[in-house]
C-alpha cells in the first residue's frame with residue numbers, strides 16, 4: 001500500500017494563516033503573498049521555487065546574511081546545551097566583553113531585552129531614574145517602536161487613535177534637509193532646526209527634561225540622513241537641559257551605515273545610552289541598552305529584578321548575538337557596507353538624473369532611501385502606483401520595501417557584489433516599466 005503525502009500549497013498555507021490571524025501585521029506580508037521556504041545570504045526562495053534577491057532582510061535584520069554557517073553552528077550548539085535564561089552564562093559574559101570592547105570606554109553597562117521597543121522603554125525608564133525627571137524629547141518622523149511608551153515618542157501619524165500616552169513627551173523637528181521644516185538650505189541654514197527644537201522645548205516643556213532620544217539616521221521615516229554635526233548639536237541641547245542623550249541605533253547599529261554604530265561617524269559625540277536591536281542577533285529576538293557606567297547606581301532602575309525580563313539575554317539570544325558580532329568583525333562587514341555604499345551612491349545619482357520621479361535618494365553605507373514623487377506636483381507618488389512598482393520588483397525577483405513613496409533598502413552587508421548589482425538593475429527595469437504610467441499622472 002503506498003502512502004502519498006500531499007503537501008499544502010502556497011494558497012492553502014496563506015488561507016490557513018489568514019483564517020486565524022489578527023489583523024495589523026506587517027503590510028508587506030500580504031503585498032508579497034509568498035510563503036518563504038529558505039534563505040541563504042542575500043537570496044530567498046519561496047515555496048514555489050521562485051528565487052528573490054533580498055533588499056528587505058526583515059527590515060534590516062540579516063546584516064550578516066541569511067543562514068551564515070558560523071551563526072548556525074554556534075546557535076545549534078547553544079540550543080543543544082541550554083536555551084533558557086536567568087543565571088550567569090559563559091556565552092553572555094563573552095558577549096558583554098566583546099560588545100563593550102567595540103564601544104567608547106564610558107559606555108560600559110549592558111542590559112539585554114528581546115525587542116527594540118522593549119529596549120526603548122527601558123532606556124526611557126533608565127533616563128527617568130537617573131535624572132529624577134520625566135520629560136522626553138523625540139523628533140518629527142522619528143520611530144522607536146509600537147508599545148505605548150515607545151509609540152508616545154513617535155513623531156508622525158502612526159500613533160493616531162492609539163492614545164492616551166504617558167505624559168511628558170515632546171516632538172521637535174528633525175534635520176530632514178530635503179523637506180526642511182524651515183525651507184532653508186544646508187549648510188547656509190546653520191542647522192536652524194536645532195534652534196527651533198530648542199525654542200519648542202522652552203515653550204512646551206515644564207522644565208523637567210530627562211532625555212532626548214534620536215535615531216542617528218531615521219529609518220522608518222525613509223532612511224533620512226541628517227547633516228554632519230547634527231548629533232553634536234543635539235548633545236549640546238541635551239546638556240543645556242541636564243538631560244541624557246539616548247541614541248536609538250536599533251536600525252542603524254551593527255554595521256548598517258558603514259560603521260559598527262552610526263554615532264561613530266561623528267567622533268565628537270558621546271551618548272549616555274545606546275539602544276540596540278534588529279540585526280543584533282540575526283533573527284533571534286535580542287535587543288539591548290548600553291549605558292554610561294554608574295548612571296543608574298542607587299536608583300529605582302537598579303533594584304534587583306527591576307529591569308529583568310523573561311527572555312532578555314537568555315543563552316540562545318546571547319549565543320546568537322555573540323555569533324553575529326563575531327561575523328561582523330571577522331568579515332569586516334561594516335567596512336564592506338561602507339565600500340559597497342560608494343557604488344550605491346553613484347547608482348542613486350544616476351537614478352536622480354534618469355528618472356524625474358526620483359526625488360531625494362541618498363545612502364549611508366547600505367542604509368538606502370529613495371523617495372518617489374509626482375514630477376509635476378512634487379507630491380509623494382500615490383500608493384496605487386508604488387504598489388504596482390512593488391509588484392514589478394517582485395516579478396523581477398527582488399524583495400524590497402518599495403510599496404510606498406519612501407523606498408527603504410536594507411541588503412545584507414555580506415551581499416555578493418553581483419547580487420547587489422542584480423537587485424539595483426531590477427529597480428532600473430521596474431522604474432522604466434513604470435515611467436510611462438507615472439508620466440500620465
Ligand SMILES: Cc1ncc(COP(=O)(O)O)c(C=O)c1O
Pocket residue numbers: 059114115116117118120143144145146215219220248249250251277278
Ligand atoms: C529605530 C527603531 N527603534 C525601535 C524599533 C522597534 O523595534 P521592535 O520592532 O523590535 O520592537 C524600531 C523598529 O523598526 C526602529 O526602527
